[in-house]
Amino acid sequence: MTNEKMKSLPSVMFDLDSLVRPNIRAMKPYSSARDEFQGDARVMLDANENSLGSAGPERFNRYPDPHQRAVKAELAQLKDVAPAQIFLGNGSDEAIDLLVRLTCTPGHDSILILPPTYGMYEVAANLNDVRIERLPLTPDFQIAPADVARIVASEAKLVWLCSPNNPTGNLLHEESIEEILRGFRGLVVVDEAYADFAAAPSWTTRLAEFPNLVVLQTFSKAWGLAGLRLGMAFASPEIIGYLNKIKPPYNVSEATQQHALAALHDAPRFEQMRQQLLLGRDWLAERLPAIGIVEAVFPSDANFLLVRFRPDATAVYDYLLEKGIVVRNRTTQPGCAGTLRLTVGTEAENEQLLQALREFTA
Numbered sequence: 001m002t003n004e005k006m007k008s009l010p011s012v013m014f015d016l017d018s019l020v021r022p023n024i025r026a027m028k029p030y031s032s033a034r035d036e037f038q039g040d041a042r043v044m045l046d047a048n049e050n051s052l053g054s055a056g057p058e059r060f061n062r063y064p065d066p067h068q069r070a071v072k073a074e075l076a077q078l079k080d081v082a083p084a085q086i087f088l089g090n091g092s093d094e095a096i097d098l099l100v101r102l103t104c105t106p107g108h109d110s111i112l113i114l115p116p117t118y119g120m121y122e123v124a125a126n127l128n129d130v131r132i133e134r135l136p137l138t139p140d141f142q143i144a145p146a147d148v149a150r151i152v153a154s155e156a157k158l159v160w161l162c163s164p165n166n167p168t169g170n171l172l173h174e175e176s177i178e179e180i181l182r183g184f185r186g187l188v189v190v191d192e193a194y195a196d197f198a199a200a201p202s203w204t205t206r207l208a209e210f211p212n213l214v215v216l217q218t219f220s221k222a223w224g225l226a227g228l229r230l231g232m233a234f235a236s237p238e239i240i241g242y243l244n245k246i247k248p249p250y251n252v253s254e255a256t257q258q259h260a261l262a263a264l265h266d267a268p269r270f271e272q273m274r275q276q277l278l279l280g281r282d283w284l285a286e287r288l289p290a291i292g293i294v295e296a297v298f299p300s301d302a303n304f305l306l307v308r309f310r311p312d313a314t315a316v317y318d319y320l321l322e323k324g325i326v327v328r329n330r331t332t333q334p335g336c337a338g339t340l341r342l343t344v345g346t347e348a349e350n351e352q353l354l355q356a357l358r359e360f361t362a
Contacts, residue, residue: 011182014212016238019103019157019186024246032249034066064254067244071257074264075232079204084237087244088252092193092216092231097124098243099189099214099233103157104130112156114143116167116333118191121160136334141168141298143176152183159184164194167330167341169300171198181210187239189214194302196222196274197281204234211236221303222274223263228256277303280344287354292361295338304343306330313338316360323356 017025033047045051047063054061072083079086089095100111106129113121114137125132133156135147143151151159159180163172181188190203192215203215214235220226230252233243263270284305288297293316296308309316317329317340328341342353 011210012185014185016211016236016242020242021101021103021105024102024242027245029245030249032063032066034063035249038065058255060254062254063250064252064257066249066251068252068257071252071260071264074261078264078267079202079234081204081207081234082237085207085234085240087233087235087240087247089231089233089243089247090251091220091229092191092218092233093120093124094247094251095214095216095231095233095243096120096189097127098246099158099187100124100128100130102242102246103187104128106130110154110156112151112154112159114147114159114161116141116165116330116336117160117162118166118193137165137168139335141165141170141335142173143180145176148176148179151180154184154186157186158189159186160189160191162191162193164192164198164301166191166193166302167304167328167333167336167339168298168306169194169302169304170298171200171301174200177203181213184212186212187214188212189216191216193218193221197278197303198301200301207234207236211238214239219260219263222277223270224273225259225263228259230256230260277344280347280350281305284342284344284350284354288357291354291357293357304341306336306339306341308338309340310338313340316340316357319360320353320356323352325353325356327353 037046044062049063050061053059068088071088072086075086076083087095103109104111110131110133111121111125112133112135114135116137122132133154135150138144161172161177163177164170165172177190190213192202195202195217203213207213214233217232219228219230281300281303285297285300288294288305288307293309294307295310298306313331314329317327320327330336330339330341344350345353
């Protein structure tokens with residue numbers, strides 16, 4: 001079906017309140033001291049902070065902004081969304097867990113995943129006693145047309161679409177995602193942790209079109225801030241409002257907020273790193289197939305390559321470890337037999353990886 005025909009199809013009626021657990025709809029959120037008073041005062045004696053200062057060289061004795069307003073204001077301009085459409089959390093993993101808890105009653109509801117995919121969706125479901133429906137991707141790591149229909153018909157509360165996918169690296173087809181968004185009655189979560197390395201536009205550009213869409217992104221990859229643990233969720237103000245209702249009051253530290261603002265003000269550095277990683281990805285993808293033990297290099301829209309080795313990927317993995325090179329063994333993942341996931345490194349690291357693989361072949 002063409003994109004034009006797809007866009008002409010009506011979407012199912014989406015009712016957010018019917019998805020949200022009744023106890024969460026009724027609950028009163030915690031009101032922190034910084035919710036009740038915002039700004040500065042000469043004497044701050046409301047939050048039981050240490051008024052004398054902080055141990056260590058920096059002053060962090062005051063609680064951070066619980067709604068991260070300054071960071072969201074900068075992000076809103078960068079992503080062309082409203083601040084009310086942004087949730088910030090302790091990595092994307094916090095948003096993943098909160099979305100499950102928001103919609104799924106333990107022991108009763110289910111989520112739907114498309115393996116091979118990011119493992120935290122399953123961890124969050126297991127932690128919350130939520131059933132998991134699995135529809136494996138095709139051998140080329142796409143959603144089969146018949147499975148699109150199964151997803152649309154599913155009673156699951158959430159479907160997780162990792163695009164670019166981890167561990168395979170590829171974008172899922174836009175038409176498949178769009179059909180799911182138009183027909184699925186639950187939340188459709190498109191995890192775009194690696195979107196900065198893909199040529200396709202972000203699904204954040206279509207939030208107004210799909211009230212059931214949630215887009216996850218992160219500062220951990222292209223921004224190079226994995227140590228900060230700062231993830232982003234973009235959705236309707238109604239969905240974001242519910243996430244803010246159930247999150248811990250001060251879930252993003254003041255230090256993290258300050259570092260994130262500094263990064264957002266350093267966009268040229270971000271773009272320079274992004275371009276360098278894209279060049280490194282292409283450089284590796286061109287040279288890996290010439291190595292005798294490499295059976296296949298899968299197309300990637302991320303900052304890594306999934307590579308199938310022969311005859312024994314685990315032997316290659318162990319050999320690289322002996323050489324001091326750590327990659328990710330994905331041989332046990334569905335559809336990923338014989339594969340290792342290779343993150344794009346520095347120019348020198350990429351050279352070392354290739355040289356080690358050539359020596360193993362020899």
